[in-house]
Amino acid sequence: MSKNKLRIGVYGLTGCAGDQLTILNCEDRLLKLFETVDVRSFLMAKSDNLEEELDIALVEGSVSTRSDEESVINIRQRTGSLVAIGICACFGGIQAVFTEPEEWAKQYEQVYGNRSVSSNAALQSRPVKAFVKVDYYLPGCPIHKEQFLALLSRLALGSTPEFHRAPVCLECKWQENDCLLNKNVLCLGPLTTAGCGAICPTCNLPCVGCWGPFEEANCWSEWNLLLDKDYDRNIIMQKMKSFSGTGFIQFFNTMKKERT
Amino acid sequence: MKVIKLEKKKLIPFLQFISQERELWAPVKKNDRIIYDLIEDFTCIDMNTTRTLLPPKKVIIPQQFNMFRVTGLGYESDYSHAVKKILFGIHPCDIHGLLILDKLFMQDHPDPYYIEARRNTLILGLSCWPDEHCFARSTNTHIIREGFDLFFTDLEHSYLVWVGSSAGDDLIKLKPEFFEQKPTDQDIQDFTYMQIERDTSYKTKINFISMPDLMELKYNETFWEKMGRACLGCGSCSMVCPTCNCYNVIDRHLISEETGERRRYWDSCTLCEYSEVAEGVNFRKNCADRLRLWYTHKMQAFISKYGKASCVGCGRCLLTCPVDINVLTVSKSLQGKDVYAYWNRLPREASDDKSSK
Numbered sequence: 001m002s003k004n005k006l007r008i009g010v011y012g013l014t015g016c017a018g019d020q021l022t023i024l025n026c027e028d029r030l031l032k033l034f035e036t037v038d039v040r041s042f043l044m045a046k047s048d049n050l051e052e053e054l055d056i057a058l059v060e061g062s063v064s065t066r067s068d069e070e071s072v073i074n075i076r077q078r079t080g081s082l083v084a085i086g087i088c089a090c091f092g093g094i095q096a097v098f099t100e101p102e103e104w105a106k107q108y109e110q111v112y113g114n115r116s117v118s119s120n121a122a123l124q125s126r127p128v129k130a131f132v133k134v135d136y137y138l139p140g141c142p143i144h145k146e147q148f149l150a151l152l153s154r155l156a157l158g159s160t161p162e163f164h165r166a167p168v169c170l171e172c173k174w175q176e177n178d179c180l181l182n183k184n185v186l187c188l189g190p191l192t193t194a195g196c197g198a199i200c201p202t203c204n205l206p207c208v209g210c211w212g213p214f215e216e217a218n219c220w221s222e223w224n225l226l227l228d229k230d231y232d233r234n235i236i237m238q239k240m241k242s243f244s245g246t247g248f249i250q251f252f253n254t255m256k257k258e259r260t
Numbered sequence: 261m262k263v264i265k266l267e268k269k270k271l272i273p274f275l276q277f278i279s280q281e282r283e284l285w286a287p288v289k290k291n292d293r294i295i296y297d298l299i300e301d302f303t304c305i306d307m308n309t310t311r312t313l314l315p316p317k318k319v320i321i322p323q324q325f326n327m328f329r330v331t332g333l334g335y336e337s338d339y340s341h342a343v344k345k346i347l348f349g350i351h352p353c354d355i356h357g358l359l360i361l362d363k364l365f366m367q368d369h370p371d372p373y374y375i376e377a378r379r380n381t382l383i384l385g386l387s388c389w390p391d392e393h394c395f396a397r398s399t400n401t402h403i404i405r406e407g408f409d410l411f412f413t414d415l416e417h418s419y420l421v422w423v424g425s426s427a428g429d430d431l432i433k434l435k436p437e438f439f440e441q442k443p444t445d446q447d448i449q450d451f452t453y454m455q456i457e458r459d460t461s462y463k464t465k466i467n468f469i470s471m472p473d474l475m476e477l478k479y480n481e482t483f484w485e486k487m488g489r490a491c492l493g494c495g496s497c498s499m500v501c502p503t504c505n506c507y508n509v510i511d512r513h514l515i516s517e518e519t520g521e522r523r524r525y526w527d528s529c530t531l532c533e534y535s536e537v538a539e540g541v542n543f544r545k546n547c548a549d550r551l552r553l554w555y556t557h558k559m560q561a562f563i564s565k566y567g568k569a570s571c572v573g574c575g576r577c578l579l580t581c582p583v584d585i586n587v588l589t590v591s592k593s594l595q596g597k598d599v600y601a602y603w604n605r606l607p608r609e610a611s612d613d614k615s616s617k
């Protein structure tokens with residue numbers, strides 16, 4: 001294989017493999033893409049995988065086991081850049097639903113008892129960035145084809161990926177939807193990173209936050225707005241927790257302090 | 261300006277006839293929302309709507325579009341958004357909105373993408389009746405004397421039609437037999453009464469005369485901080501405002517196709533990224549500063565430069581902002597009035613208090 005082609009590896013930690021599947025789903029365009037880069041490792045797509053030096057590693061899934069941790073450290077050591085793809089890699093995903101470390105220990109005991117787990121111990125799920133440096137994030141559940149191709153193209157051309165940093169609401173207005181919050185529906189659009197094209201509100205369903213926390217999300221205002229609309233604290237908490245992984249941890253911590 | 265008359269039942273056949281070689285865009289109802297859309301079924305046009313969700317700026321400059329494509333051979337501009345169109349059903353306030361965009365995009369810094377689309381779009385205005393959120397009377401944008409090719413005033417059984425340009429006159433000439441050249445005395449009387457009644461139907465009023473001074477005098481009032489705490493930074497207010505004009509540009513390369521494209525998107529100064537510069541430095545990291553900018557632009561800076569507010573009283577921000585930040589609540593706060601609004605009852609975060617001590 002040509003030496004100056006970009007060496008790429010696609011890896012899955014703990015996740016549903018939906019992001020890798022989305023990459024495969026690029027079909028025709030993927031074939032062309034695979035001609036322009038050198039795919040060294042992509043277990044879902046091929047069997048002759050080489051675990052050597054890489055220019056770009058695309059990592060799906062959260063770190064939820066000891067072996068996930070080992071893999072991600074190993075990948076980091078041999079790659080130029082590392083891209084977290086999908087909400088699990090970016091924020092921990094559903095499996096990292098924010099639980100207290102003590103609470104997690106209790107749950108662990110309920111599941112495994114006192115038995116020592118020999119080969120692959122479970123860890124409290126964390127996003128990739130909790131273990132190694134992440135260069136770029138491509139959120140989504142699963143990721144969006146077009147955004148993936150745009151990101152990889154940018155990296156292949158030696159520039160940095162670029163996204164319009166906005167919440168889902170912006171795309172929701174582009175789609176000309178009446179705001180669900182104004183109809184008292186619990187919509188997490190303002191707290192969620194844009195990128196999906198606001199598909200849920202466009203189908204009259206509230207956003208549940210699957211693209212992951214928006215970096216400038218105003219949790220305090222949304223939280224109180226929903227209380228103002230008579231939503232129960234626990235319901236709001238559950239909704240905000242379901243896809244945000246560790247993304248809103250700081251907010252929940254301050255909330256806890258305020259209650260005590 | 262010539263004024264002629266059209267029987268109501270002839271309007272749709274007229275629109276059908278004149279749009280044979282142009283796209284016709286008009287308000288239609290789609291899943292409970294009223295939006296400007298490309299018309300295929302002419303019976304769907306909503307003649308009685310008060311306002312559309314997005315303003316007609318979307319017909320000139322779409323929410324997102326390609327500016328050009330790059331291939332190995334060079335680059336090709338893409339003006340596919342600027343095909344020949346007729347924009348029908350646009351109300352006086354929204355025509356004023358376009359006139360404001362014209363100042364921004366056609367004068368000091370001509371924007372070819374705007375200009376091309378604007379030149380290719382014929383404006384066919386339609387009279388309207390205010391609801392409780394309209395305050396175009398206060399911004400003096402409830403009537404229109406320029407900026408249209410034809411303007412249809414609804415007089416129950418017929419329309420009085422103002423011919424505002426030679427392009428408008430050419431449209432009439434396509435079907436002259438549809439029109440009566442002279443309105444009757446009765447028509448003129450009906451029109452006069454209608455105008456007076458409409459004029460007194462604006463229930464929401466804002467005194468804009470004092471706004472530039474109040475913006476200056478109340479620049480540091482605490483209500484800005486309160487609004488800043490509540491603002492979700494969602495950008496909705498800018499998307500729905502007929503005079504908001506900012507955009508973002510992103511280059512997308514597709515190595516798989518060996519092409520690239522430059523895409524242009526509507527943007528908003530209420531988004532944090534908007535005021536970010538190199539090295540991640542941000543001039544308006546604080547949301548209150550961003551809101552102050554939005555309102556300074558509408559109610560002060562634009563007035564200094566162009567002699568009128570950059571708000572046309574359409575009421576869209578009143579209906580859109582989930583946390584009640586809008587021209588009405590902001591102007592009331594500037595006037596020192598009590599405001600019943602979510603942002604005004606949002607408690608402070610305990611952590612905020614700590615950090616400010």
Ligand code: SF4
Pocket residue numbers: 168169170172173177178179180181182187188189190198201206207494496
């Ligand atoms: S419906 Fe949801 S996503 Fe759309 S504007 Fe409202 S809060 Fe935002």
Ligand code: SF4
Pocket residue numbers: 168192193196197198199200201206207208209210211212
């Ligand atoms: S849940 Fe929200 S972020 Fe996910 S697809 Fe739906 S609208 Fe988009």
Ligand code: SF4
Pocket residue numbers: 500501502503558570571572573574575576577578587
């Ligand atoms: S500021 Fe509000 S009322 Fe004024 S033009 Fe914009 S959306 Fe309409």
Ligand code: SF4
Pocket residue numbers: 490491492493494495496497498530580581582583584585
């Ligand atoms: S003022 Fe309202 S509509 Fe505008 S960005 Fe803030 S929350 Fe969104």
